[in-house]
Amino acid sequence: MSFTFVLSVLAGCDDAATGPLARLVAGESAGALALGVTLPDPAAWVIPETASPEAADAVALWTTSWDLPGDEGDGVRADNYVSLAELFIPELGRGGISEQLEGLWEGVRRARELPALELPERIRERIADASHAHAQAREALLAERLREAMVQLLIGSDALREVGPEAVARTMVSEVDAEFRRISLDETYTEQDLDRLGRLVRGGREALAEQDWVRAIRRAYYANGYARGLRASGGA
Known part of the structure; x- marks a missing residue:
């Protein structure tokens, strides 16, 4: 499953983006943050040929977690981040992780351009979570702690994805x-x-x-x- 988010500020929903780069869709009901950036997406990454079936299952668990009720899906993802990190570090390497972090930062940057007071609290919290995770991931990457960097990358990306329309x-x-x-x-x-x-x-x-x-x-x-x-x- 690929999650691509479209962006522009709108507290309504259906119209195409016409102005700013970010919008709140379905604002009259639950509200979701639409972004015009492709966030880091484990389902789109190449699984190493040497990966065991058990390791490769981490991607399936992550993908299907989005069809679970909120807290249950959160728990599945949280339990799975280390497995995903260990699965993809050999394939991505330091350079690939850095590139993925740029995608996360672009999502954070665009989200932070929105008027905070116009956003539901849960969306503001997830933007803050994503920003914090990005900072933690960047620090870990600079210190060559690749597993920690990957875990924080995944946490930050999913924080934004969690409040995206899909x-x-x-x-x-x-x-x-x-x-x-x-x-x-x-x-x-x-x-x-x-x-x-x-x-x-x-x-x-x-x-x-x-x-x-x-x-x-x-x-x-x-x-x-x-x-x-x-x-x-x-x-x-």
């Missing part, structure tokens, strides 16, 4: 899909309630399949709101 859409749809399954097992709710919630969830899945991340975010956001309303009313 990742936000996949995470939100995954979470609301799991909530729909839980609610479906509760006989308290009417068939009409479940049918309406199910339509919203299916709309989110369909938008994902079409790679319409903004529409997927909206559908998942509305589905989550409807599910919260059902839980609050107890199905009455």
